[in-house]
Amino acid sequence: MSRQDVVDLGASLFTRRLTHGRTGNISVRDGDDILITPTGSSLGALTPDALSVIDRDGEHRAGPRPSKEAFLHLAMYRARPAANAVVHLHSTHAVAVSCLAGLDETNVLPPLTAYYAMRVGALPLLPYHAPGDPALGPLAERAAAASHALLLANHGPHLPAAPRDAHQTSGLGADQGVAADLDSAS
Numbered sequence: 001m002s003r004q005d006v007v008d009l010g011a012s013l014f015t016r017r018l019t020h021g022r023t024g025n026i027s028v029r030d031g032d033d034i035l036i037t038p039t040g041s042s043l044g045a046l047t048p049d050a051l052s053v054i055d056r057d058g059e060h061r062a063g064p065r066p067s068k069e070a071f072l073h074l075a076m077y078r079a080r081p082a083a084n085a086v087v088h089l090h091s092t093h094a095v096a097v098s099c100l101a102g103l104d105e106t107n108v109l110p111p112l113t114a115y116y117a118m119r120v121g122a123l124p125l126l127p128y129h130a131p132g133d134p135a136l137g138p139l140a141e142r143a144a145a146a147s148h149a150l151l152l153a154n155h156g157p158h159l160p161a162a163p164r165d166a167h168q169t170s171g172l173g174a175d176q177g178v179a180a181d182l183d184s185a186s
């Protein structure tokens, strides 16, 4: 997945209103490093030469300062070695679901459509932490070992994907109301 692919995916997610303002972040593996969207950036206004480069320990290697949620991406990559991209969004419907009381924390949504069942499967809910709180990292890593999509309580969704599937994954559930935003979730 190239730098231009990250830009194109960000624009697609933003245009579809799956993220908004300066929320959400995208990362992709780049050899031994990881390309990630910069802190404070809008996914609708990314440029190929202004992406952050971090190593697998999260050290900033080049480009602008990385998203403060980079540790969540690193947790996903550690848990899922085959994942080549991670998308985290604050999509409206997914955030709304994440704020509901009485959710089954092991699997938030029922498999209402075939595409949701195929592309998302079980969707665990992780307990609320303030955005950027690294204490969420170990919880995300543990949950991601068993599920490739996570919903962060009172925050938003978090999904890894193979590069060729990133656009599809980011559109998961487009036919399923609430689940449609899961794909878009940053």
Ligand SMILES: [Zn+2]
Residues within 6 Å of the ligand: 024, 069, 088, 089, 090, 131, 155, 156, 186
């Ligand atoms: Zn977030």
